[in-house]
Amino acid sequence: MSRKKKDPIEMLHSGQLVKVCAPMVRYSKLAFRTLVRKYSCDLCYTPMIVAADFVRSIKARDSEFTTNQGDCPLIVQFAANDARLLSDAARIVCPYANGVDINCGCPQRWAMAEGYGACLINKPELVRDMVKQVRNQVENPRFSVSIKIRIHDDLTRTIDLCRKAEATGVSWITVHGRTVEERHQPVHYEAIKIIKENMSIPVIANGDIRNLKEAENIWHITGTDGVMVARGLLANPAMFAGYEETPLKCIWDWVDIALELGTPYMCFHQHLMYMMEKITSRQEKRVFNALSSTSAVLDYLTDHYGI
Missing domain, CATH: 3.20.20.70 (Aldolase class I)
Structure with a gap:
């Protein structure tokens, strides 16, 4: 349009x-x-x-x-x-x-x-x-x-x-x-x-x-x-x-969009940290926030959420 x-x-x-x-x-x-x-x-x-x-x-x-x-x-x-x-x-x-x-x-x-x-x-x-x-x-x-x-x-x-x-x-x-x-x-x-x-x-x-x-x-x-x-x-x-917290589909969409548009890793990861704040435990946050590569993030999401 x-x-x-x-x-x-x-x-x-x-x-x-x-x-x-x-x-x-x-x-x-x-x-x-x-x-x-x-x-x-x-x-x-x-x-x-x-x-x-x-x-x-x-x-x-x-x-x-x-x-x-x-x-x-x-x-x-x-x-x-x-x-x-x-x-x-x-x-x-x-x-x-x-x-x-x-x-x-x-x-x-x-x-x-x-x-x-x-x-x-x-x-x-x-x-x-x-x-x-x-x-x-x-x-x-x-x-x-x-x-x-x-x-x-x-x-x-x-x-x-x-x-x-x-x-x-x-x-x-x-x-x-x-x-x-x-x-x-x-x-x-x-x-x-x-x-x-x-x-x-x-x-x-x-x-x-x-x-x-x-x-x-x-x-x-x-x-x-x-x-x-x-x-x-x-x-x-x-x-x-109308979603009260970030749905998994939205996280999936972010991964697809960010990778397609070549979003720098720091920005890609930081957005996910914000989105997952309410759906991860303190221990999960420590692990996820310490990840340092796109492949590690994708592996984590696949293992924990089947994304």
């Missing part, structure tokens, strides 16, 4: 719950996106890519961005602090993706120090300029430009940021319901609800969603248009299909 037929803007205006795989550094790459799409994930994001490196380096483009015909709808997330570089990056990926997302939520120190990520929630004019530049430079009117943010302690500042972004033409906003300083504290779903009530564009809720029932509850509580999940999908890539 073409990217046009799987238009995320239309999906987010449908009134149905849109289930989204979050951008995850190292993890939300093509193989994992292929897997979660088999289990009712509607929309996938790439890992965060630094726009400046992506524009300036062919090597960075080749290593950071891979896709194929079935990988849609797809949003490419960029870390950026320069409107021109972001628009250049957007033009490069435009033929292969449905849109770009500006990371305004990453709280990591290196990102903040470079002027990327969550520090942008305090720079609404720069966010506005970046959105506007992409809009001006990318000719496709259905190519989306979205932002992913965290909230301020003073929610009026977040609402002001979102309104300015909406006025500039942002397609939707994803809200992680924590402040920059908060890591494991409870997510402020009420804040996401208030932001949604002040917007006329779609809003996606993000933060601590671990199964389909929680996704549906948070969708209803916040009144948003979709939910975005990160760690919950790492632990159970089939969660959007």
Whole structure:
């Protein structure tokens, strides 16, 4: 199916719950996106890519961005602090993706120090300029430009940021319901609800969603248009299909997809460690986590699960 037929803007205006795989550094790459799409994930994001490196380096483009015909709808997330570089990056990926997302939520120190990520929630004019530049430079009117943010302690500042972004033409906003300083504290779903009530564009809720029932509850509580999940999908890539824990068929699918797409061993093994967390004993984890080759992993899965 073409990217046009799987238009995320239309999906987010449908009134149905849109289930989204979050951008995850190292993890939300093509193989994992292929897997979660088999289990009712509607929309996938790439890992965060630094726009400046992506524009300036062919090597960075080749290593950071891979896709194929079935990988849609797809949003490419960029870390950026320069409107021109972001628009250049957007033009490069435009033929292969449905849109770009500006990371305004990453709280990591290196990102903040470079002027990327969550520090942008305090720079609404720069966010506005970046959105506007992409809009001006990318000719496709259905190519989306979205932002992913965290909230301020003073929610009026977040609402002001979102309104300015909406006025500039942002397609939707994803809200992680924590402040920059908060890591494991409870997510402020009420804040996401208030932001949604002040917007006329779609809003996606993000933060601590671990199964389909929680996704549906948070969708209803916040009144948003979709939910975005990160760690919950790492632990159970089939969660959007209603599975409470990773089914063996999903593990089988991951092995097939990862081997077919040439996934590096470390990534292949790490995903399996996440998926098998709840279905293996402590002793089994010690053995499995210490494996150091694809052949050893395949032998282990065959011996223990008949895969």
